[in-house]
Amino acid sequence: MTNQAYDGKRCPPNKNAGGKKLLEKLENCGSLDVRSAAQRVSRDPRDQSKAPASPGAHETDANLKNMSVAQKYGNKKLPNALIVGVKKGGTRAVLEFIRIHPDVRALGTEPHFFDRNYDRGLDWYRGLMPRTLDSQITLEKTPSYFVTREAPRRISSMSHDTKLIVVVRNPVTRAISDYTQTLSKRPDIPTFEELAFRNRSLGLVDTSWNAIRIGMYILHLENWLQYFRLSQMHFVSGERLITDPAGEMGRVQDFLGLKRIITDKHFYFNRTKGFPCLKKPESSSQPRCLGKSKGRTHVQIEQEVIEQLQEFYRPFNIKFYETVGQDFKWD
Numbered sequence: 001m002t003n004q005a006y007d008g009k010r011c012p013p014n015k016n017a018g019g020k021k022l023l024e025k026l027e028n029c030g031s032l033d034v035r036s037a038a039q040r041v042s043r044d045p046r047d048q049s050k051a052p053a054s055p056g057a058h059e060t061d062a063n064l065k066n067m068s069v070a071q072k073y074g075n076k077k078l079p080n081a082l083i084v085g086v087k088k089g090g091t092r093a094v095l096e097f098i099r100i101h102p103d104v105r106a107l108g109t110e111p112h113f114f115d116r117n118y119d120r121g122l123d124w125y126r127g128l129m130p131r132t133l134d135s136q137i138t139l140e141k142t143p144s145y146f147v148t149r150e151a152p153r154r155i156s157s158m159s160h161d162t163k164l165i166v167v168v169r170n171p172v173t174r175a176i177s178d179y180t181q182t183l184s185k186r187p188d189i190p191t192f193e194e195l196a197f198r199n200r201s202l203g204l205v206d207t208s209w210n211a212i213r214i215g216m217y218i219l220h221l222e223n224w225l226q227y228f229r230l231s232q233m234h235f236v237s238g239e240r241l242i243t244d245p246a247g248e249m250g251r252v253q254d255f256l257g258l259k260r261i262i263t264d265k266h267f268y269f270n271r272t273k274g275f276p277c278l279k280k281p282e283s284s285s286q287p288r289c290l291g292k293s294k295g296r297t298h299v300q301i302e303q304e305v306i307e308q309l310q311e312f313y314r315p316f317n318i319k320f321y322e323t324v325g326q327d328f329k330w331d
């Protein structure tokens, strides 16, 4: 929904919408993005200049060979794994990183099947998928699934065995990231503080604002757990994904039952970008960082506001840690 290829698209003007309504509309109005993943990654030469030695050329050759074999002999299959959220958690990074694995074939765009396009039917959905060999995993990512009420039921009716990946991030930082993105498209929106609180001096947070609501992870998770076992869900720390991409991707590969092929030799830290980048992404032998919409400079928010929101999220975070069995250390 919110990847680089989507940036710059505008929704039709909504004459009646005031501040928050407008923001909510904006999050839901994108049409299906059909640009290729290769177009989505940064081509900024500065991003590439700092790349140290890459993994062996034979690995990329093997990946490319696997891709073309799959394109020729593979079939379009419904996904066996989904990155279901969360928006601004680091979902694009996980998708771009995991798809360099030769046993993974991923859809580069967000199909929004289980939220916006469900009426189009499973055959339409299958038709979007890349061709895969029987040994390969088919994967797609749509971050809005995590907060879509009907998504867990719909996904479990496609297959009860679907593996689900959720990339989570400190909900306060996530909300600021979300707001920063919206502001970049609509500079006329109210301030973050105006949207985040019903009454700031009383510390009343506005939970009807999407940017706040998405971060109440436990509430959404409880809906998923009505349809899926916790063991079918894997939670990636959005923070560790930046500081230790190989470690996080190691756990993703284990969860997907894949051989650990993606390791620290696939990443380098790009100082210009300020993020880890791939030495050799899928379908290319050139080092690549994610695009400009990933890793934006956030809007400056008062420390007191951040603390109020940390306070607000604390009980939700604690319940989330207890349910998942992992402390994400956001408090």
Ligand SMILES: Nc1ncnc2c1ncn2[C@@H]1O[C@H](COP(=O)(O)OS(=O)(=O)O)[C@@H](OP(=O)(O)O)[C@H]1O
Residues within 6 Å of the ligand: 001, 002, 003, 086, 087, 088, 089, 090, 091, 092, 093, 143, 177, 178, 238, 241, 242, 275, 276, 277, 289, 290, 293, 294, 295, 296
């Ligand atoms: N390697 C790497 N490169 C660039 N960015 C990275 C990376 N790893 C994680 N991130 C973080 O991903 C955040 C965007 O999250 P998503 O891809 O889930 O966003 S979206 O919902 O698809 O719009 C994005 O959020 P912002 O920093 O707020 O822009 C990044 O912090």
